[in-house]
Amino acid sequence: MFGHVYALSNNGNTKFADWVAYEVDVSNFGNTPGRKWAVEPLLGENKTLEAADYKSASSSVLEADRGHQAPLASFAGSRYWSELNYLSNITPQDKDLNQGPWKNLEEAVREAVSFRKSLFVITGPLYIAEMPSMPKADEEHKVPSSYFKVVYELSGKAAAFIMDQSSKRNDKYCEKRVTLHDLQSKIEFTLPKLEINQRIYSRLGC
Numbered sequence: 001m002f003g004h005v006y007a008l009s010n011n012g013n014t015k016f017a018d019w020v021a022y023e024v025d026v027s028n029f030g031n032t033p034g035r036k037w038a039v040e041p042l043l044g045e046n047k048t049l050e051a052a053d054y055k056s057a058s059s060s061v062l063e064a065d066r067g068h069q070a071p072l073a074s075f076a077g078s079r080y081w082s083e084l085n086y087l088s089n090i091t092p093q094d095k096d097l098n099q100g101p102w103k104n105l106e107e108a109v110r111e112a113v114s115f116r117k118s119l120f121v122i123t124g125p126l127y128i129a130e131m132p133s134m135p136k137a138d139e140e141h142k143v144p145s146s147y148f149k150v151v152y153e154l155s156g157k158a159a160a161f162i163m164d165q166s167s168k169r170n171d172k173y174c175e176k177r178v179t180l181h182d183l184q185s186k187i188e189f190t191l192p193k194l195e196i197n198q199r200i201y202s203r204l205g206c
Helices: 081-085 095-099 101-112 180-184 198-203
Strands: 006-011 016-024 064-068 090-094 119-126 146-152 157-164
Touching: 064 095, 090 095, 095 101, 101 119, 101 146, 101 157, 146 180, 157 180, 157 198
Parallel strands: none
Antiparallel strands: 006 016, 016 119, 064 090, 119 146, 146 157
C-alpha cells in the first residue's frame, strides 16, 4: 500500500505491517503536531488493530507504547503528517525500546540528512520468539519480539539493525547492528539489493 509519505505491506494475520519504507528528507521536518489515532482508509478496521486494542498495554506485562514504524517526527512538517498516526503504521513496542535506542536511531537518521542528501529506511517487526498478546485486544494478532531497521543511500550502501523488545532504555543502537544476510534469514520477503557499508554507520554516529 502506498501513502503520500511512506509505503507498507500490511499483514492481516499479525495485524501489523511486515515492512514500512520511507525517505527521510529535511523538507518534511517540523514541530511534532500531535497524535490522533485513525484507521487507514485504504485497509479498513479488520486488517489492523484498533485504537481501543492498545488500552492497558503500557501497564501490562508488555509495557508497550504505540510505536510508529515510520516516525512522526520525520514528517511533522509535511501536509500529510496525520497519515503517520494511521494504525497500520503502529505496533506495540516496549516503552524502553521505543523511548530509548529505537528513538535514538530515528533521531540519528534525521541528524544525518541534509539538503539533497536524504536517507531511505525500511523497517518492520520480527517474530523470533513468542510474545504475550495485547490484554484488551479482541482480535487475533501476533506481537513482535523484535524490530529491524535498514538505513541506506540510493547508491545501495546500507546499515542494518535489529532490536529486541527486551532492549534497555540506555542500550546503544550502534551495538544492535547486524549483517543483511542475518536479517534476510529472519524475514519472508526479499530486501532490495544493498551492501553494508561503514560510511552509513558513520553517518549515523557509529
